Each structure stands twice: as structure tokens, then as C-alpha cells.
Amino acid sequence: MLRNLSQLPRYRALIQSLVARELKARYRGSVLGFFWSFINPLLLLLIYTFVFKYVMPAQPEGTDPYPLFMFCGLLPWTWFSASLIESSGVLISGGNLIKKVLFPAEILPIVTVTANMVHFFLALPILVFFLIWFRAPLTVFELAWFPVVVLVQYVFTLGCALILSALTVHFRDIRDILANLLTLWFFATPIIYSYKAAPDLARRFMNLNPFAHLAISYQEILFFPGPFGHWKWLVALGVASAAFFLFGYFVFDRLRDSFAEEV
Amino acid sequence: MTPASTSRPAIQVVRASKLYRRYAHRKQFATLKSALLTRSLISNLEPEETFTALNDITVTVPAGRTLGVIGRNGSGKSTLLKLVAGITKPTSGTVTVAGRVSALIELGAGFHPEISGRENVFINGIMLGLSKREITRRFDEIVEFAELQEFIDAPVKTYSSGMYMRLGFAVAIHVDPDVLLVDEVLAVGDEGFTHRCLDKFAEFKRRGKTILLVTHSLGLVERFCDEALWLDAGRVKGSGDPKRIVGAYITDVETTEEKQLAADDARARESATAVMVSPDEPGSAVLPDTPIETATGPADMFRAAEGRWGSREVEIVDVEFESGGGTSSHVFRSGDPMTLKISLRAPLPVDDFVIGVGIFNAEGVCCYGTNTSIESLQSERLHGDAEVRFSIDALDLVEGTYKVDVAVHKLDGYPYDYHRLLYTFRVKSRTKDVGIYRPRHEWHFSGEMTFRRTDTSGS
Numbered sequence: 001m002l003r004n005l006s007q008l009p010r011y012r013a014l015i016q017s018l019v020a021r022e023l024k025a026r027y028r029g030s031v032l033g034f035f036w037s038f039i040n041p042l043l044l045l046l047i048y049t050f051v052f053k054y055v056m057p058a059q060p061e062g063t064d065p066y067p068l069f070m071f072c073g074l075l076p077w078t079w080f081s082a083s084l085i086e087s088s089g090v091l092i093s094g095g096n097l098i099k100k101v102l103f104p105a106e107i108l109p110i111v112t113v114t115a116n117m118v119h120f121f122l123a124l125p126i127l128v129f130f131l132i133w134f135r136a137p138l139t140v141f142e143l144a145w146f147p148v149v150v151l152v153q154y155v156f157t158l159g160c161a162l163i164l165s166a167l168t169v170h171f172r173d174i175r176d177i178l179a180n181l182l183t184l185w186f187f188a189t190p191i192i193y194s195y196k197a198a199p200d201l202a203r204r205f206m207n208l209n210p211f212a213h214l215a216i217s218y219q220e221i222l223f224f225p226g227p228f229g230h231w232k233w234l235v236a237l238g239v240a241s242a243a244f245f246l247f248g249y250f251v252f253d254r255l256r257d258s259f260a261e262e263v
Numbered sequence: 264m265t266p267a268s269t270s271r272p273a274i275q276v277v278r279a280s281k282l283y284r285r286y287a288h289r290k291q292f293a294t295l296k297s298a299l300l301t302r303s304l305i306s307n308l309e310p311e312e313t314f315t316a317l318n319d320i321t322v323t324v325p326a327g328r329t330l331g332v333i334g335r336n337g338s339g340k341s342t343l344l345k346l347v348a349g350i351t352k353p354t355s356g357t358v359t360v361a362g363r364v365s366a367l368i369e370l371g372a373g374f375h376p377e378i379s380g381r382e383n384v385f386i387n388g389i390m391l392g393l394s395k396r397e398i399t400r401r402f403d404e405i406v407e408f409a410e411l412q413e414f415i416d417a418p419v420k421t422y423s424s425g426m427y428m429r430l431g432f433a434v435a436i437h438v439d440p441d442v443l444l445v446d447e448v449l450a451v452g453d454e455g456f457t458h459r460c461l462d463k464f465a466e467f468k469r470r471g472k473t474i475l476l477v478t479h480s481l482g483l484v485e486r487f488c489d490e491a492l493w494l495d496a497g498r499v500k501g502s503g504d505p506k507r508i509v510g511a512y513i514t515d516v517e518t519t520e521e522k523q524l525a526a527d528d529a530r531a532r533e534s535a536t537a538v539m540v541s542p543d544e545p546g547s548a549v550l551p552d553t554p555i556e557t558a559t560g561p562a563d564m565f566r567a568a569e570g571r572w573g574s575r576e577v578e579i580v581d582v583e584f585e586s587g588g589g590t591s592s593h594v595f596r597s598g599d600p601m602t603l604k605i606s607l608r609a610p611l612p613v614d615d616f617v618i619g620v621g622i623f624n625a626e627g628v629c630c631y632g633t634n635t636s637i638e639s640l641q642s643e644r645l646h647g648d649a650e651v652r653f654s655i656d657a658l659d660l661v662e663g664t665y666k667v668d669v670a671v672h673k674l675d676g677y678p679y680d681y682h683r684l685l686y687t688f689r690v691k692s693r694t695k696d697v698g699i700y701r702p703r704h705e706w707h708f709s710g711e712m713t714f715r716r717t718d719t720s721g722s
Contacts, residue, residue, distance in 0.1 A: 013389055013394065013395060014386075014389045014390060017385060017386045017389055018386065021375055021378055021382065021386055024377075024378050024382070025375050025377040025378050028377045028378065028418070029377070096369070096372045096373065097372060097373045097390070098350075099350065099372075100350070100366075100368050100369040100372035100373075101350070101366070101368075101369075101372050101373055101390055101391070103373075103390060257351070257352050260345070260350055260351045261283060261284065261351065
């Protein structure tokens with residue numbers, strides 16, 4: 001396993017070009033092209049804002065301006081959930097590569113997660129726009145944490161993607177389970193509501209949710225004024241994510257030999 | 264060339280076996296729930312009912328040699344190739360390959376349809392182990408080899424399958440591998456491209472690269488390979504000199520075909536007999552007053568399927584094909600002698616009878632037909648058992664499967680026993696000429712004209 005893992009940096013160029021291919025291919029043939037990376041989250045934002053401001057005005061306290069608050073959690077979530085959904089099918093749809101070309105299979109989920117990260121980055125300008133528009137209270141010190149959160153999320157998502165992609169080869173029903181699970185997970189994470197406004201019991205549950213800490217971190221850095229107080233949780237999650245990634249890689253490596261036969 | 268024994272092996276397969284899981288009696292789609300409940304997540308992944316694709320194979324290919332792998336469909340050729348390519352791992356045994364491997368297994372696997380040929384060349388090249396700089400250097404050469412200069416910037420989905428394959432081949436071949444694995448890719452592409460591929464392979468050979476070639480083109484193995492390996496049902500059935508191995512393989516294929524045709528023949532005869540002779544009156548067939556329905560043939564003689572009819576006043580008891588040596592056979596080489604042996608039985612003496620034979624090809628075209636009357640033989644007497652031998656000195660037919668009519672009837676056409684297309688034989692040929700009949704021929708050339716024998720034909 002470690003030997004395979006140490007080989008991984010050698011495939012940097014391949015991962016790079018596959019990510020580029022993924023991005024190019026996704027919007028090839030559509031009129032707006034890369035703009036969809038902006039438009040999609042923007043539309044989502046409009047819908048949620050409309051619902052929670054006008055249809056069901058139950059805006060939790062301390063979350064004003066609400067669009068900005070929600071966007072801080074929604075963008076990372078989109079990256080996370082899209083990565084998982086795509087990577088659950090990636091070994092099956094990339095079966096040709098695994099069966100016919102000598103190809104380290106873990107590259108496929110890695111490419112999926114990375115490509116979605118690039119989408120996340122492409123949507124960031126909107127976030128920046130909102131930050132400026134609403135004059136968010138930002139400090140350089142807090143912003144320095146931003147790449148750390150992104151890195152932790154990347155490692156954590158990779159771990160999930162590796163496990164999911166490997167298991168889905170054997171249990172195709174994971175894909176269906178996953179869609180429902182992600183909906184549940186979304187509402188269990190303080191994205192459309194605030195962690196601070198949640199009741200005590202719910203908070204205790206949220207502490208068990210790794211993505212809750214990511215969302216809170218994003219919100220504290222970009223939205224809430226005051227110093228970034230959640231950093232201890234974030235560092236702990238970073239360490240746990242690294243361990244989880246290794247575990248995911250271990251599972252993937254164990255199942256690797258079966259891919260060529262099963263997909 | 265360096266003697267095989269002294270050079271370093273490029274491919275070494277030692278006692279390798281490959282088991283595949285069989286799904287026949289298992290639930291194909293195990294559910295996560297059941298796996299979790301029975302805690303069999305891992306044990307479930309271990310093969311229970313298995314199919315042995317390769318069984319204890321040991322192969323050594325010294326560097327710089329070309330090995331041709333032949334065998335029937337399902338004999339494990341492609342599995343062996345995948346093991347050597349490292350795409351799958353052997354269930355037991357070891358596979359070691361020295362140097363960079365390029366596998367021409369599926370050309371263009373990994374091309375993305377939406378992006379241009381140019382970008383695909385880069386990505387495919389990187390997948391196959393080239394660096395970006397190496398690809399840039401070889402890019403023009405690749406495009407030129409694929410003959411896609413005009414289309415290289417168009418998305419791959421707009422390519423024809425030939426263009427797609429050419430590009431895939433061009434990339435794979437320009438990876439400059441030490442070991443090249445080729446799986447039947449020459450079957451695609453047009454004549455010109457096939458030749459250029461062969462030239463490229465020859466160039467590889469000259470440069471001392473190792474090639475493992477899986478193919479059904481036996482001529483290619485004989486001409487091109489230093490050694491041949493014959494796989495049969497996952498085992499090595501023979502290895503060594505290509506000519507000898509290919510010869511043994513052809514003989515084996517013929518024997519199998521022979522058995523198959525014999526079985527088909529027996530079945531056809533049985534079913535024809537079952538239709539004709541009613542079990543409650545076994546003697547009726549010999550009586551002259553047999554009902555007229557069974558005594559006449561189908562309305563349209565030319566569209567008739569196989570069958571048997573006639574009054575059975577004279578019965579065709581048995582029909583056999585014999586080879587030149589006098590042994591019963593169903594497979595003949597084009598140009599070989601063949602004898603059709605017909606056993607007749609006439610319970611009562613008859614004097615008006617004609618014996619006819621017709622040969623039809625698979626499309627139902629009558630290749631040849633004759634009878635004793637046409638050839639001015641006036642029947643005189645037939646009683647009891649008799650045997651007819653219809654001998655052909657040279658069966659000058661092109662390759663294919665042929666069916667035979669054998670009949671005994673009156674001069675006016677009234678059938679005694681008509682066997683329609685009940686007997687099958689097969690003609691094999693090393694030349695893939697076309698048509699029906701192969702006249703004995705030779706080519707002579709004069710003037711400023713030379714040829715080189717290539718023999719790209721298969722078996």
C-alpha cells in the first residue's frame with residue numbers, strides 16, 4: 001500500500017491533464033461554457049434566498065446578510081457532494097481504462113475530487129463579490145486559514161471518494177443510498193442554519209459531523225466577525241482526515257485487484 | 264541474433280494461474296446490506312465458483328524475441344496478455360517484465376470523445392507513460408503515422424472508427440516500449456494501415472525490442488515470430504518453432520471440426536430418417552405402393568431445405584466421405600482427393616435407376632451436379648446391397664462448408680430415395696481466394712516485373 005502511495009506523485013502530470021480534460025469536456029458544446037461554474041451556485045443561492053427570506057421567513061439570528069452566510073457553506077458543500085456522487089460511479093464508467101490500460105485506478109477518484117475543487121475555485125469570485133458587496137469583516141490573519149480549510153476538506157473528501165469508488169464496484173446500490181444520505185447530511189450540517197443558533201443537543205450531534213466543522217470554519221473565517229475560534233476543531237479534523245485518507249487508500253488498495261474483473 | 268539462452272528474459276511468467284469468478288450460481292449483485300449483516304465484506308470477494316482462464320503457465324521470452332500466441336477463442340490468450348501487461352494479477356505464480364511495456368489491447372481506450380485529437384494524444388501518451396516533453400517531440404510523427412493531420416484538432420467523437428483506431432495505434436506505438444504487447448489489433452484498419460503496422464513491428468524487431476503477439480492470423484505467426492506458444496483451455500499445449508506449432512494447431516483444429524461435422528451429419532441423418540419412416544410399419548418403405556406424398560419431393564426443388572423423401576424401393580443406407588488415404592473424413596484441403604461412398608440396398612431387384620450427386624456451397628449455389636444418366640450410364644440391374652464410389656481426384660473448391668445431395672431415382676425422376684443436403688464437408692485452404700471453383704493455375708511473369716512472396720494469409 002505504501003509503495004503504491006509513494007508512486008502517486010509520479011502521476012501528477014496525468015492527474016493534471018485528466019483534470020484539465022474533465023473541465024474542458026464538461027462544458028464543451030455549451031454556449032456559456034465555464035460561466036456555468038458561476039451560474040449554477042448563483043441560481044442555487046437565489047432559490048435558497050427566496051425560500052428562506054420570502055416563502056418561509058425563518059431566518060436564524062446572526063446570519064444577516066443571509067445570502068453571504070449561506071454561500072459560505074453551500075459552495076464547499078457542492079464541491080463535497082458532487083465529488084462523492086461522481087466518484088461513486090467513476091471506476092465503473094472508467095472501466096475501459098482499468099481493463100485495457102495499465103492505469104493506477106485511484107487516479108480516477110482523485111481526478112474527480114480535484115476537478116470539483118477547481119469548480120469550487122471557479123465559483124469563488126462570486127463569493128469574493130458578495131464579500132465586498134456586504135463589506136464582510138475580514139482580517140488577513142483569518143483569511144490565512146482559508147487554504148488550510150480547503151486542504152482539510154480536500155484530504156477528507158479524497159478519503160471518502162476512495163472508499164466509495166472502490167465499494168461501489170462491488171455494491172452498486174451505494175450510488176442510490178448515497179444520494180439520500182447526502183440530502184440528510186446536508187441538513188445535518190450548519191449550512192442553511194447557524195451552528196450558534198442550534199439547540200444544545202443538536203450541537204452535540206453536529207460535533208460528530210466532520211463536515212459541520214468545515215462549514216463552521218468557512219463561516220467563521222469569511223462571515224462572522226471576530227477571531228477564528230474554531231481552529232482547534234479544524235486542526236483535529238485535519239489530523240483525522242489524514243488518517244481517514246490513509247484508511248481509504250488502504251481499502252482501495254485491498255480491493256484494487258478486483259476492479260479489472262468487476263467493472 | 265543472440266542465442267535465446269544467453270540473453271536476459273524480457274518477459275518471465277512462472278507457473279502463473281488466473282482464476283475468474285463465475286457468476287452462474289451466485290447472486291450477481293450482492294447487496295451491501297447482506298454483506299454487512301453476514302460480515303462477509305471481504306470473504307465475499309474471494310472466489311467461490313471459479314473459472315480457470317490460465318492454468319500453471321510458464322513462459323519465458325528473451326529480450327529481443329517475438330513470441331506469437333495462438334489458440335482458440337477462450338483459450339486464455341488475452342488473459343495471458345493482460346497478466347503480462349500488469350492489468351490483472353495472477354491468482355498464483357509470478358509475472359515479471361523488464362522495461363517499459365506498451366499494450367495494444369484496445370486502441371484508443373481512454374480517449375475522451377468530447378475533446379480534440381491533439382489533447383487526447385497528450386493525455387493518452389501520459390497514460391501510457393510518456394512525459395509531456397516526449398509527446399511534444401513525437402507529436403508530429405504520431406499524427407503523421409495516424410494520417411490525421413487535417414483532423415487532429417477536431418473532437419474525437421467526430422472521428423470514424425478507423426481514424427480512432429489509427430490514432431490509438433499511433434500513440435501506443437510511439438511510446439517506444441521495450442516490450443510491446445499486441446492483441447489482434449491488426450484485424451482492424453485497412454490494408455495499407457495494416458502493412459504500415461507490420462512494418463513498424465518489423466522495425467521494433469530490428470531494434471531488439473520484445474514483442475508478444477496474440478493473433479488468429481497463423482501466417483503472421485509463421486512469418487513474423489521467432490517462437491510460438493499454443494494455448495488450449497488455459498494450458499500450454501505446445502511451444503517452440505512457429506512452423507511446427509502452427510502446423511500442430513491446424514491439425515488439431517481440423518480434428519475438432521471433423522468431429523463437429525460428423526456429429527452434425529449424424530444429427531441431420533437421424534432427423535431425416537425420423538421424419539420419413541413411421542415406426543409402426545418399418546417395412547413400408549420398401550413397398551412399391553408407398554403413398555404418393557412421400558414419393559414426391561417438395562414442390563419447389565430449388566428452395567428445398569434439407570430433407571429426405573422417396574419410395575425406398577432402393578434405399579441409401581449410408582453415405583461417407585473418404586480422404587485420399589481411404590479414411591472417413593469431413594475436412595479436406597482444397598485440391599485433395601475425395602471419395603463419396605454411397606451404400607445402397609434394393610430389397611427387390613430394380614432395373615430403372617439413376618444415381619445422382621450434387622454439391623452445394625453455403626449460399627445454396629449448386630457447385631456441381633451429375634448423375635449416372637447424364638454421364639451415359641444405362642442402368643441394368645440392382646438387387647441387395649451395393650456400394651457406389653464417386654471419386655474426385657482433386658477437390659478444387661475454395662474454402663468453405665459444402666452440403667451434398669445424394670439421390671437414387673428412376674430415369675423419369677420418380678424418387679426411390681432422395682437425400683437433400685444431408686451431408687456436410689468442409690474445404691480448407693491456405694489461400695483466401697474467392698468464388699466457388701479453383702481452377703488449377705500458376706502465375707508467370709515476364710518483362711520488368713518482380714514480386715516478393717508475402718503470405719499474409721491465415722491458416
